[in-house]
Amino acid sequence: MPIDAPKEDNFYISVSQLNTLAKDLLEGQFPPLWIAGEISNLSKPASGHVYFSLKDEQSSVRAVIFKGHALRHGRNLQEGKKIILRGKPSLYAARGEFQVIGEDVKLMGIGEQELLLRQLKEKLKAKGYFNQERKRAIPLFPNRIGLVTSATGSAVRDMLEVLGKRWPMAEIWISPARVQGDSAPSEIANAIKLLNRSSLIENFKIDVMVVGRGGGSSEDLYAFNSEIVADALFESLIPTVSAVGHEDDFTLADLIADLRAVTPTEAATRISPNQHEIADHLEASAEYMHQSIDLKIQKFHQHLKLLSTRRCLQKPLDYLNQKSQRFDDTIEKFNRTSSTFMRKKTEKIAFFIEKLQALSPLNILTRGYSITMKAKQFESDKATVISSAESLAPGDLLCTRLHNGTVISEVKNIET
Amino acid sequence: MAIKKNTAQKFETSLKDLEEIVRELENSQIDLDDHLKLYEKGIRLIQSCQLSLKEAEQKIQLLSGVDASGQPLLQKFNHESTEGKEQQGLFSVEKDNSPS
Numbered sequence A: 001m002p003i004d005a006p007k008e009d010n011f012y013i014s015v016s017q018l019n020t021l022a023k024d025l026l027e028g029q030f031p032p033l034w035i036a037g038e039i040s041n042l043s044k045p046a047s048g049h050v051y052f053s054l055k056d057e058q059s060s061v062r063a064v065i066f067k068g069h070a071l072r073h074g075r076n077l078q079e080g081k082k083i084i085l086r087g088k089p090s091l092y093a094a095r096g097e098f099q100v101i102g103e104d105v106k107l108m109g110i111g112e113q114e115l116l117l118r119q120l121k122e123k124l125k126a127k128g129y130f131n132q133e134r135k136r137a138i139p140l141f142p143n144r145i146g147l148v149t150s151a152t153g154s155a156v157r158d159m160l161e162v163l164g165k166r167w168p169m170a171e172i173w174i175s176p177a178r179v180q181g182d183s184a185p186s187e188i189a190n191a192i193k194l195l196n197r198s199s200l201i202e203n204f205k206i207d208v209m210v211v212g213r214g215g216g217s218s219e220d221l222y223a224f225n226s227e228i229v230a231d232a233l234f235e236s237l238i239p240t241v242s243a244v245g246h247e248d249d250f251t252l253a254d255l256i257a258d259l260r261a262v263t264p265t266e267a268a269t270r271i272s273p274n275q276h277e278i279a280d281h282l283e284a285s286a287e288y289m290h291q292s293i294d295l296k297i298q299k300f301h302q303h304l305k306l307l308s309t310r311r312c313l314q315k316p317l318d319y320l321n322q323k324s325q326r327f328d329d330t331i332e333k334f335n336r337t338s339s340t341f342m343r344k345k346t347e348k349i350a351f352f353i354e355k356l357q358a359l360s361p362l363n364i365l366t367r368g369y370s371i372t373m374k375a376k377q378f379e380s381d382k383a384t385v386i387s388s389a390e391s392l393a394p395g396d397l398l399c400t401r402l403h404n405g406t407v408i409s410e411v412k413n414i415e416t
Numbered sequence B: 001m002a003i004k005k006n007t008a009q010k011f012e013t014s015l016k017d018l019e020e021i022v023r024e025l026e027n028s029q030i031d032l033d034d035h036l037k038l039y040e041k042g043i044r045l046i047q048s049c050q051l052s053l054k055e056a057e058q059k060i061q062l063l064s065g066v067d068a069s070g071q072p073l074l075q076k077f078n079h080e081s082t083e084g085k086e087q088q089g090l091f092s093v094e095k096d097n098s099p100s
Helices: A015-029 A067-076 A112-126 A154-166 A184-199 A227-235 A252-256 A264-271 A275-308 A316-359 A361-365 B007-026 B032-055
Strands: A033-043 A050-055 A060-065 A082-092 A097-107 A144-149 A171-176 A208-212 A240-243 A259-261 A371-374 A397-402 A405-410 B059-066 B072-079 B091-094
Touching: A015 A082, A033 A060, A060 A067, A060 A082, A067 A097, A112 A227, A112 A252, A144 A154, A144 A184, A154 A171, A154 A264, A154 A275, A154 B072, A171 A184, A171 B072, A184 A208, A184 A227, A184 B059, A208 A264, A227 A252, A240 A252, A240 A264, A259 A264, A275 B007, A275 B032, A316 A361, B007 B032
Parallel strands: A060 A097, A144 A171, A144 A208, A171 B059, A208 A240, A240 A259
Antiparallel strands: A033 A050, A033 A082, A050 A060, A082 A097, A371 A397, A397 A405, B059 B072, B072 B091
């Protein structure tokens, strides 16, 4: 970067200007570098930034890691540690001090702790702690939520904030545990067990628990990589969600939990339904139902309208009239055909009667003939026609039928 | 003893029933009488869900252990929402041993 000479009417520059120019120059010249050295004069003030000197046998340089990056790499930042620092050379303008602004830290070689962690991870993996098949579903509508974290940290505050907004229907049980310091592993494990024990009691069922810490509470992930916490999470009957607040590394807790969230806020969001979305959904459902019933009624209305234009409804007597007319026709036709038929039959009958009369024996009687029968003595006797004198004896009664009457007579004598 | 459903479970069941009703209403073959019955049932479910949401009040408890009989020891945990106001005391603990 070229540096302009001071202008003529302003032949000097201020210290601030000098330092700013030098800072800009430095920062413009160097790409980010990996710098190896040992940490000394380490200082971690409340601001969260970490200051130290990085030195080797001959030289030393001031270094700073600002809060955001410091949180992630804090566990490697200890007095006397040999590290490789990724950073950019710069200048602290306020003091004109040359320094490195660090972003990333790697330990030189694998530290003892990391070796142990690796061994533990392999052991737990062999025991099936990380199996995907054993991951349980997180209930959609939790009734009681357990929180394992510090009761005073930002994690609990963040989660209560989210849960209060999203899902106030759930009851929240805070099972407090320190998340940093030597007692953290056993406190966290005990808090997980305590929730599990309470959950077994009737009406105290806990649907899901979050185990975590706020990003700012500690840089040490040790507790969440401890075997005792791993065991407690693995044995938990309540579905677990980890929220260790560490995006880059997966802790053992992250690998074992049924669900991994990066931050407590994310964890709280993922275990709770959003009551406002549900309220919207309810409104939309009501709206849909109103509409569907309107539509239905409208449809019926249209159908009815269509039906009412039909001829049979418009002129309902038409049909009847048509049928009745046809009926009349049929009757008339019937009458017509049947009278002809009847006349023919009547004529035929008259002819037969005439013929019958001509042949009737009664007709013969009118000409002076008569029929002689043996008269009935008893009711049961048959009146038999006499055709031979031999069938009679004197004293028999005869019944003689003439054309206009009957004569009863007695046989006096028989001559043959 | 029959398992009594808690509020959240009832809510979940109501929501599922409601979805089922909406699905049935999407079927246009349904006759008007059944349609009206479903409509009435659906509106009732919606109103009960809305009431549950409206009345929901978060209960926050601090679990400090279990007593001799295995009952959880609970204290009321006061959380001041930071919404719209400067937070002062983050929380305070009061003695309250009565669980839900």
